[in-house]
Amino acid sequence: MPGAGMRPPELVGRDADIESIGRIIARTKLKLMNQGVIFSGLRGMGKTVLLLSLQDLAARQGMVTARMEATGNAETDYDELFNEIALAAVNVRSMALREKLSEVMSRIDSVEFSFLGIGANVRLSDEERIRTNPFRLEAIVRRLSEELAKENSGLFLFIDELQEMASKPLGALVALQHKMGQDGLPFYIIGAGLPNLPGTLTKSRSYAERLFSYKRIGQLSDEDTADGFQKPAQRMGRPFDDEAISRLVEISHGYPYFIQAYGRAAWDASVSNPTGLQAVLEGEPIARAELDEGLYTSRWQRAKESGRRYLAAMARISEDDPCDSARVAEAMGKKPKEVSMVRESLIQLGLIYQPEHGKVAYTIPGMGEYILRAVPATQQTYDGRW
Numbered sequence: 001m002p003g004a005g006m007r008p009p010e011l012v013g014r015d016a017d018i019e020s021i022g023r024i025i026a027r028t029k030l031k032l033m034n035q036g037v038i039f040s041g042l043r044g045m046g047k048t049v050l051l052l053s054l055q056d057l058a059a060r061q062g063m064v065t066a067r068m069e070a071t072g073n074a075e076t077d078y079d080e081l082f083n084e085i086a087l088a089a090v091n092v093r094s095m096a097l098r099e100k101l102s103e104v105m106s107r108i109d110s111v112e113f114s115f116l117g118i119g120a121n122v123r124l125s126d127e128e129r130i131r132t133n134p135f136r137l138e139a140i141v142r143r144l145s146e147e148l149a150k151e152n153s154g155l156f157l158f159i160d161e162l163q164e165m166a167s168k169p170l171g172a173l174v175a176l177q178h179k180m181g182q183d184g185l186p187f188y189i190i191g192a193g194l195p196n197l198p199g200t201l202t203k204s205r206s207y208a209e210r211l212f213s214y215k216r217i218g219q220l221s222d223e224d225t226a227d228g229f230q231k232p233a234q235r236m237g238r239p240f241d242d243e244a245i246s247r248l249v250e251i252s253h254g255y256p257y258f259i260q261a262y263g264r265a266a267w268d269a270s271v272s273n274p275t276g277l278q279a280v281l282e283g284e285p286i287a288r289a290e291l292d293e294g295l296y297t298s299r300w301q302r303a304k305e306s307g308r309r310y311l312a313a314m315a316r317i318s319e320d321d322p323c324d325s326a327r328v329a330e331a332m333g334k335k336p337k338e339v340s341m342v343r344e345s346l347i348q349l350g351l352i353y354q355p356e357h358g359k360v361a362y363t364i365p366g367m368g369e370y371i372l373r374a375v376p377a378t379q380q381t382y383d384g385r386w
């Protein structure tokens, strides 16, 4: 997905989310406890860039921050967790604190080896046990948080695509957030993921519901959308005129990914100052082709033939609105049970999710419209040949 996670020239409409993290940071400095935060939303809504901004904010305010993207492979996820947390500790600005934290980290591994009853001769299989050991993770987070609490700081762990995380590390993390809260230690998970993320967390540990505050990252208001186009353009000395802005707002539906694509295309087509409607209209097909390529075609190609038939049936039933999974099966001439594997694989691929029981919806806004408009062949091979 080109443009994914790329910082926008202007991050609009997320002030409330930024403020809420600001409050958590301020409270942490006062040694007050907080909940972790979970952001969920469709692809291209701006979760990744929001997470990046929040991490910047926390780091600027003296918090120790680590960031990773979950993969779904338990070993990789654990490795990332350990590596990123260790990296965060050694990157602390204050030298005294940095030395303290490094000492904590090195002590944990030597203690942990004996704790596991492994002793000095570590075999490969033992190494694996240590790498993916939830107690080691807890020991590290606990000791770091204890040290940071003394400095009125805290450990903030930012995890993107959290719905992807393998169930073991995910369960360990949720349990850890719970324990650190009980012990009054400043460790906070700030996670982002698809709309199924809150459900995934609750399935992992039922008390996850109470541990986090859940925020939806959705479409932007018309006003924020207009700002998303106008502010960067004004800064560059070439604003859009009113007609151009109202067209841009209309076609982008408050969807951040669209704002960047249509804004860039209109900007490139502009031959006047201010930029008028003509440039927007000229840019539209270019932006749409870019969106098809960047957002939709690649996702479509990820699905197998049966998955594509399922996606196409969804589009025919309700375009981009959530639809009954029973109706999809019916449209495919099958019993619901017969298509449940296909549905599961599409969920695994992150192409659809279940907004509520018995319903399915695309994770990418506009996917249904794309399927109906472009009618991609269900048999289309990866290199575009039939």
Ligand SMILES: Nc1ncnc2c1ncn2[C@@H]1O[C@H](COP(=O)(O)OP(=O)(O)O)[C@@H](O)[C@H]1O
Binding pocket: 003, 004, 005, 006, 007, 008, 009, 010, 011, 012, 013, 014, 041, 042, 043, 044, 045, 046, 047, 048, 049, 050, 228, 256, 257, 258, 259, 260
């Ligand atoms: N609040 C925002 N204002 C303007 N543009 C944004 C905003 N949030 C995201 N974008 C742009 O939208 C695109 C998708 O953002 P991204 O963070 O990758 O979405 P997600 O992680 O939800 O899939 C990127 O090009 C990004 O620059």
Ligand SMILES: [Mg+2]
Binding pocket: 004, 005, 047, 048, 049, 160
């Ligand atoms: Mg993202």
